[in-house]
Amino acid sequence: MKRHKRTRASARLLGLSAAVLSAAAAAFTYTAATGAAAPNEETERSANPSSGATRTVRYDLGDEAWKLPQTGEPAELTGVVHYPANLGTGRHPLIVMLHGWHETCADRKADAARTAAEASGDDAAYEAASAMLFAWPCAKGTPALPSERGYDYVARELAAQGFVVASVGGNGINASPLSGDDNPAARADVINRHLRMWQELSSKGKGELAGKFVDPATGAARRVGFAHHVDMGNVGIMGHSRAGAGATWQAADSHRRQWPKGVDVKAVAAVAPAYNVMTEDMSPYTITKTPFATFRGTCDGQVGGEAFSFAADAAKGNRSGFYRFAIHGANHNYFNTQWSPQSRQVAAFDDATPVKGHPGQCTDREDAAPTRQLTEKQQRHVATTYLGAFFRRHLLGDTGQDQVLTGARHPDAAITDVDVTATAPST
Incomplete structure (x- = not known):
């Protein structure tokens, strides 16, 4: 019988490549302060890259605006966008975020x-109830579960640093029967679909997104001058859970030709990535030309440590920069606010394995050493620190973040340990 709690079976059981380990630096538990902010080095960037003030809009082209190429089933084209309140006169790097597998309909009954x-x-x-929770589109009167809003906390901070951040919906994929490598392929397809719309909007001020932005709270139309202010040659991708595998697929060397014309992905982050356990051919995941970072908590009850092994093998031969961050006390769901208990959202839960007789301690499996579990706020603070450092380094050229990314500095030492294994970019 299927259960709604995801298991470590979603991670690929693959031994860590000795060749990759030998090429990587040793792990660090670091203790110093954070790196400095970057200067504005490029004349084409906005004159106001880090003003701090941000705004938010949403676009929704409909629950059935797109058909999954693999099955023909309907999927949504929707996103929430955080951006600098003053777009200035230059262009801002675009970051596209995608959530992973979770219930699609907020049906409390x-x-x-x-x-x-x-x-x-x-x-x-059980199966009948699950079918309602994983329907798409949702039944009339039942709201969609907005997993794309689960990264508002990090998107807002990135927007304050000068990025335009679009977190997009993947409920149609989650409701589909896609499995194996077809699942990350579909997630890569939807990322590219959104990139194509953004490229047309930025280059021409036209296309499917033109005139489609609204206030997320009121639904009132919003006019935003994104045209000629989004740098589509300087794009970052972040995927969480199964979308971590999707982001890896999208950025793989063998799939670069599928990127829309005018789009160049310069950095990809896989957060608690859930890869296909049956994958044997690594070529659809291999990333050697793009900086690549992967994150996992030591109390992740959904994705096992094998996710690091898969990512390391995918990055074998990467000379652009490869980073692995093991966050002590972090679980899987707290990276997304909609999946976390404090949201009181449908199907939200804490997936960490508790330690009997040790309140506040957690592991990722019963025989593992326990550690202090992070609160939702603490986990997101650490995630924001390291995702911010990664994207600032590789989209803004902020070399002041190198010490954070290699483990020489630990800006969140007062919160928890973060073990870093890094291969710095070749010069």
């Missing part, structure tokens, strides 16, 4: 029915 069915062992009732 179905959630309660599934919980009751699980407790009673009623397989038929």
